[in-house]
Amino acid sequence: MSTTATNVRRSADTGFRPGSKRQHEVTRLLPGPLLAVILGTLCAVVLIPVLYIFLASVNSDIGVAKGEFLPSSFSLENYTKIWSSVGLAKGLWNSVLVAGSTAIVSALMSISTAYVLVRYQFLGRLTILRGLLALQSVPGTLMVLPVFVLFSSAASYLGIQVIGTQWGLFITYLTFALPFSTWVMVTYLRGLPRELEEAARIDGASNLGVLVKIILPLSWPGVVVSGIFAFLLGWNDVLFASVMTRPDSQTAAVALQIFGASQEGGAIPVYGQMMAASLVCAAPVVILYLIFQRYLVGGLTAGGVK
Incomplete structure (x- = not known):
């Protein structure tokens, strides 16, 4: 004293x-x-x-x-020429559709998967957690050929056309985004107190009710972070999008790459249109960060202090 x-x-x-x-x-x-x-x-x-x-x-x-x-x-x-010369409108629509779907589905699936991995004890739980962490170390370039062969063979064996479709690219991105999003949510849910869930169960809430009414509102910063990273994975990707798409389903990144490659070797490349198209493609990501910036700090620092 x-x-x-x-x-x-x-x-x-x-x-x-x-x-x-x-x-x-x-x-x-x-x-x-x-x-x-x-x-x-x-x-x-x-x-x-x-x-x-x-x-x-x-x-x-x-x-x-x-x-x-x-x-x-x-x-x-x-800025007016790029919509006809680059074909940016269709590419932006495909990017928003595929990347947005990947972000939403990955965030929803990751929080439910992480809730089971954090709150329940079962055989193989640690193996799944270690597997999620190990999947982050696999370079995407090594998976291009296996994924392409797997999806192209689906047309022969199952009669389902996957290559060249938007939903095929969505499944590809979800495969790589889901492990990272799940690991982010596992780290976040470990910091939430169990007493809130126990109080909800005393009031008669089911497991689904606890997840929707208690866990989801408290985990909103982590959900936003995992969704944004999944969105960026689909928005910035060129490698898988150039292999898995056709001209009518290609994303904005692929359209911009094709437009830039077509100008090589010309007398005077259209640098102005290339710069304008680059800014237009970057604008949705900047707007996304400005909207959800207040959630990013809390989500990225989750699990740092217990």
Whole structure:
């Protein structure tokens, strides 16, 4: 008791208050000017390329080919041309449909699977958890040929056409997104107290009722994180989408890759349209982060402290 009183008196004498400016100065790892320089450098490394892409998208192809950073004349013509030259509308629709379906289904399946793995003890539980972790170390490039052979053989043995369909690409992405999403939810559910579930069961709630009314609302940050990562997996993928799709089912990433490859070797590549199409393809992901950013911090740090 005397030690605590001494510490409080010493803090009062030195002007040290929790949350005060003096405390922030003591706990700061770097001096203020050096920290400002480092943060400014990091922001410049990230924002300058994005600024150049935007300026090139409103510049002429000749100006971009000359290496102009600031365009001599601003025009939004490139943003109107990409819908016919790149075929971006169909690609964006396919990407939103496939990646969005993967995110929703993966998030819903992962929370139910993780709830069983965390709250119940059964034979093979640890094996499943270790298997989910081991699946994250398998490179996707090694699975392209096996997945393609498996899905192409389905047309011969089962009479079901999988290659070239949107739902076939959805199953492919779900195969890789579900283990990661499940592991994220396992980490998150381990930090939830069991007392809430026990109180709900005392009130007569079933296992499904506990999952829907108790676990799901409390796990919303983790569900958002797992869904966003699953969405990014489908949105940014080019390897599987180029193999598993046809021209009518190709995603925006594949359409952008084909458009860029078709311009190689030309007199003046349409750099402005390529930059405009890149920004349009990146816009949905940025909007998604801005909408769900308040859930990302809580979901990513889940399980860090018990």
